Amino acid sequence: MKTITEITATKQEPEYIRLAAYCRVSSNSEDQLHSFAAQIQYYTEYAQKNPQYRLVDIYADEGITGTSMNKRDELNRLLRDCKNGLVDRIIVKSVSRLARNTEELLTMLRLLSEIGVSVYFEENGIDTNMMSSEMLVTFPGMAAQQESLAISGNMRWSYKKRMEAGEFNCCAPAYGFKLVDGKMEIDETEAATVRNIFDLYLQGFGKQSIANILNGCNVQRNYKRKRWHGFTIDYILKNERYIGDALLQKTWTTNEFPFKRKNNNGEQPKYYVENSNPAIISKEKFMAVQALMKRRTTGTSKKKMSYLLTGIIKCPECGRFFRRQRLNGKTYWICSGKASGTYQCKSLRVKEEEVFNAFTIMIMKLSKNIDYILKPLIKQVDELLLCSNSNQYRVQEIDRQIADLSAQNLLIARLHSKGILGVSDYSQQSAEISNKIASLRSNRKKHLSRSKDDELLDELKTFYEMLTEYDVGSGFDANLFEQIISHIIVNNNSELIFILPGGIELTERIRERGRCKSL
Numbered sequence: 362m363k364t365i366t367e368i369t370a371t372k373q374e375p376e377y378i379r380l381a382a383y384c385r386v387s388s389n390s391e392d393q394l395h396s397f398a399a400q401i402q403y404y405t406e407y408a409q410k411n412p413q414y415r416l417v418d419i420y421a422d423e424g425i426t427g428t429s430m431n432k433r434d435e436l437n438r439l440l441r442d443c444k445n446g447l448v449d450r451i452i453v454k455s456v457s458r459l460a461r462n463t464e465e466l467l468t469m470l471r472l473l474s475e476i477g478v479s480v481y482f483e484e485n486g487i488d489t490n491m492m493s494s495e496m497l498v499t500f501p502g503m504a505a506q507q508e509s510l511a512i513s514g515n516m517r518w519s520y521k522k523r524m525e526a527g528e529f530n531c532c533a534p535a536y537g538f539k540l541v542d543g544k545m546e547i548d549e550t551e552a553a554t555v556r557n558i559f560d561l562y563l564q565g566f567g568k569q570s571i572a573n574i575l576n577g578c579n580v581q582r583n584y585k586r587k588r589w590h591g592f593t594i595d596y597i598l599k600n601e602r603y604i605g606d607a608l609l610q611k612t613w614t615t616n617e618f619p620f621k622r623k624n625n626n627g628e629q630p631k632y633y634v635e636n637s638n639p640a641i642i643s644k645e646k647f648m649a650v651q652a653l654m655k656r657r658t659t660g661t662s663k664k665k666m667s668y669l670l671t672g673i674i675k676c677p678e679c680g681r682f683f684r685r686q687r688l689n690g691k692t693y694w695i696c697s698g699k700a701s702g703t704y705q706c707k708s709l710r711v712k713e714e715e716v717f718n719a720f721t722i723m724i725m726k727l728s729k730n731i732d733y734i735l736k737p738l739i740k741q742v743d744e745l746l747l748c749s750n751s752n753q754y755r756v757q758e759i760d761r762q763i764a765d766l767s768a769q770n771l772l773i774a775r776l777h778s779k780g781i782l783g784v785s786d787y788s789q790q791s792a793e794i795s796n797k798i799a800s801l802r803s804n805r806k807k808h809l810s811r812s813k814d815d816e817l818l819d820e821l822k823t824f825y826e827m828l829t830e831y832d833v834g835s836g837f838d839a840n841l842f843e844q845i846i847s848h849i850i851v852n853n854n855s856e857l858i859f860i861l862p863g864g865i866e867l868t869e870r871i872r873e874r875g876r877c878k879s880l
Contacts, residue, residue: 380414381448382407383439385422385458404452417448440469443478455484535602536583537641545638552641554580558597559642562650568594569840586830588823591840593830598654601633604647605640608633669842670694670716674849678706683851686710709851715871716849717837719857723869724841728828735825738863742818759805763798770794817863824862 382404401419408416420435436459442448451473453459459480460466470489473480479490534540537555539548554575561571569591576589601608609632674683676696681704683694692713698704727734770791777787824845831841847860852868859867 377415378413379417379447379449380404380408381417381439381442381451382419383421383436383451383453383459384419407452414450417442440472443473443476446476448478450490451478451480453480453482456482456487533584535600536597537603538638547639547641551583555597555603555641558594559603559646559650562594562598563646563653568592568598569843586826588826590827590830590844592832592838595840598650601647602638603640603642604644605638606633606635607637669839670713670849672848673846674711674716674851676706677850677852679704683711685713709854711851711857711871716857717842719869719871720842720846720859721837723859723867724828724831724838727867728831731825731828735821735828738865739818739821739825742821742863759801763801763805766794766798766801770798821863 384400408414420439422433422435481488537551538545571594572589672682674694679698681698684697686693686695693710695710773790776782850858852858
């Protein structure tokens with residue numbers, strides 16, 4: 362009878378762990394020398410303090426080459442050494458030093474895990490050797506969040522200290538200014554428009570009227586925005602930057618993740634800095650505008666808000682508009698057909714202030730979810746417009762020809778730069794190609810004739826632009842209401858249907874105390 366005895370394998374533990382350090386150093390030659398030397402000393406001492414380690418090498422990429430894997434020669438060398446079995450463990454300062462995006466980091470960590478190489482992130486205090494495969498999948502997101510929190514905290518602290526010292530400067534200057542070497546300077550072309558806005562308002566023009574004038578004259582806005590709106594004019598007229606002062610921390614960002622920007626209604630201190638930048642408007646003119654705005658608001662606000670609803674609220678049965686009614690000191694709107702006895706529809710009566718409250722709630726919801734509602738809609742209309750265009754195939758053919766000619770132009774430019782093609786031949790051929798491209802582009806425009814779908818797309822894009830500028834939390838905006846509300850349908854005693862640009866219909870409930878009442 363055969364006897365089988367199992368001989369237990371004995372695991373050979375290595376005498377030491379082969380440690381590799383990865384870092385990024387400054388691209389400046391002198392700084393690079395000092396930084397590299399300092400990190401060699403640091404990691405050498407680190408290995409000496411931990412006798413289980415033997416330092417294999419220090420892999421250092423320049424700071425400016427950290428944007429993609431194919432430019433990080435030292436990191437690629439490190440990964441090759443890991444695959445060849447020369448490294449057991451990698452030490453790196455932080456997650457952002459090893460990879461610049463989640464996909465890259467996850468791919469790298471999985472690869473290293475499969476070949477038995479662990480990674481220790483010093484600042485994060487995270488060791489992948491202590492993580493399961495499930496944790497490894499979620500780690501990039503957790504690490505990125507922790508780094509975002511740390512970076513955001515540092516930036517907020519920096520901003521706060523600079524605000525307290527009156528040294529904070531904006532990253533995106535207001536219309537009329539430009540940043541030159543980190544300092545705000547006047548953009549004379551835009552500044553002329555700002556002065557014109559203040560003058561027009563003092564001459565008696567309303568904010569929306571001023572916006573219409575600027576749009577009619579094709580006055581360009583900044584940051585690629587196309588149209589002027591009433592609330593844009595309002596923002597300019599109230600902006601203290603135009604008299605050379607700055608009110609800092611008008612908004613603030615929450616500490617928790619995900620970060621949210623909110624209007625500062627007293628939650629954080631504000632800082633008013635005088636003479637912070639060059640002035641475009643005199644203080645006398647600025648104060649005159651503020652006084653005029655106050656008089657207009659207190660004197661005509663109630664009357665104007667009532668006028669906003671004229672010809673707007675529709676009866677769901679007879680289709681006639683509602684008219685204003687005062688009852689027991691309160692303002693209501695009722696069906697004009699029912700009120701005159703012309704129609705016997707089951708009319709409802711709605712309180713004026715609740716119409717505005719419902720609009721404000723509706724527009725806040727839409728503004729917060731703009732990327733989930735309007736963006737996909739605009740994309741669908743854009744795609745539909747392309748598909749329905751009877752000339753789409755001709756346009757695509759023209760696009761192909763333009764692409765081919767552009768490639769030819771690039772080729773002769775390279776031949777010229779290498780000295781293969783002379784100056785004269787290059788200039789002649791390049792000019793001929795450029796003329797052909799210009800002719801094709803002109804022909805392309807003719808095939809892309811405007812239609813109702815084009816107008817719908819423009820309308821939706823303008824609406825999207827307006828919402829991105831809307832100040833959530835500022836309360837009811839009469840200018841915005843006037844520009845975007847086509848009409849309102851009283852659906853029942855608890856709901857209003859708002860008809861918006863592009864035919865969008867959104868329903869908003871009326872709060873209990875302001876529900877419509879049957880007549």
